[in-house]
Amino acid sequence: MTVYLLRRIAMLVPLMLGITLITFTVIHLAPGEPVDMQMAMNPKVGKEARERLTKFYGLDKPLPEQYFTWLGRLARLDLGRSFSSDNRPVLDKIKERLPITLSLNLVALLIEFGLAIPIGVLAAVKRDTILDKGITVVVFLGFAVPTFWLALLLMYFFGVKLNWLPISGLHTLGYESYSWLGRLWDLTKHLVLPICVASFGSFAGVSRYMRSAMLQVIGQDYITTARAKGLSERVVIWKHALRNALLPLITLLGFSIPGLIGGSVIFETIFAIPGMGQLFYQGVMSRDYPVVMGILVIGAFLTLLGNLIADISYALADPRIRQQ
């Protein structure tokens, strides 16, 4: 187990280097230099200022040297300063937005798995009945619905038509005057639609996955044994079978992190939620290179970390791997 862990952690180093290399390459693929973008917005800046900026960002040096300088700063958690008018350190900007995105995604993930697992199990147990077929139809529709369209429909229906829920931001104007309970209620109302959309994203995939994992487990000998010794069907399915069917889901959880972070761009932009996805979108639109690079690297590192945690949990949960 210790050896497995150490090897797994040692593997992180080349992967992290690869991530930084790809991020750097992607950003420098762009024609023109970052400074041009800043200049284009403000034509009054002269040639001299331009050279000063180029020097400041080290853009006059050869690319490999730029990469290593950037890497060195990255190692000290220095992501540079944003190009936007506030000119704040990128790390601070990310720090204040990351918790919003993470907690939103966490709640969405809990809801998603909480619904998808029982539904997947049910479809497997009632295989080839009307119930299973009905669930399959819903799942296929779920695969095909674009999340941003779902967001639009929900906004139209609950926000515009019924006027039950607010459709943008996290707070009502002047929410500071509410009691804490009122504030909580206000926040909840603002979060219902975004969380619905976020959890819908991979709901179909997870329940489908659960169904096939469960079908595989149900066919195995120890389930027949459990039935043969007279256990009730409820115990056989929800205790004996489910535990093993859940194992591959741990890996799936690790793999779903990049999708969740990527998906946050869409619902945060639509619902105007000040999270990391929105920051990234704004960064991309205004060509704020340090912000974009910072978020790309941090997003990829988070995924790496998520996969590591998933692998370790898998090893802890599965004695066959633990004892190797």
Place this chain on the structure above:
Amino acid sequence: MTAFKTSFVAAVFWPRLKRNRMAMVGLLVVLLLFVISFLAPFLTPYDPSAINAWDVLQPPSWNHWFGTDELGRDVLTRVLYGARISLKVGFVAIGIAVLLGSAVGLVAGYYGGWVDSLLMRCVDIMLCFPSFFLILAVIAFLNPSIWIIMAVIGLTGWMGVARLVRAEVLTIREMDYILAARCIGCSDLRIILRHILPNALSPVLVAATLGVAGAILTESALSFLGIGVQPPTPSWGNILTSGKDYIEFAWWLSLFPGQAILITVLAYNLLGEGIRDALDPRTSR
């Protein structure tokens, strides 16, 4: 080899696929979309980008079945022309992904050793990036054009195919006929292209069909965010952008293009699942 392949398609694959009603519905819709994109100019009397100030934001009517948008353009016409974009993006992007992924998978699986480790670590690294972030960044910095969108969706979507092909190659590599081919002096390239590739293709076909659906979804999301296909060229995603802007007055701008995406993606998914079942010897019914 070729004769065997044709007979397999005619004798086993096609009859099985034909028995799967949902897959046939999917295939029908996919074919219909091809027809629509080729015949779009003949199916509608309107020009997709003709601005008409008198008919701004009209609800669906006999003259405009899907209503009109904020510039008075006929939404049905724009949805029909939008099929062209989604078809093009779907096929070209997945073509790139399949070519690149197969090449990486074949080389990694066939040669093994450090080549394999290196290529698979590249796959791992690429999988770490939230692909939507990567796509957004590249496209926004390179100025969006439809070719760049297709290339970038393809270049960020090859990793799954690479893993699938590699896994297939690992088993095929150990087969006797590969040994036989090597004994009679076939070159590596010939073995890979003539003997391994054709036998590793079936999971790729499934992944590609499902991948077209994914690429169409990605393109529509990009266009929706304003980074994809640029107006006035109609794409389902950028019609939905005006749908969002006028959501309080014009539900038809949001409803119809979204349904077009839904139906298209559903059709490719059903077809893909059908192909998977038809190729899988275990599910012979």
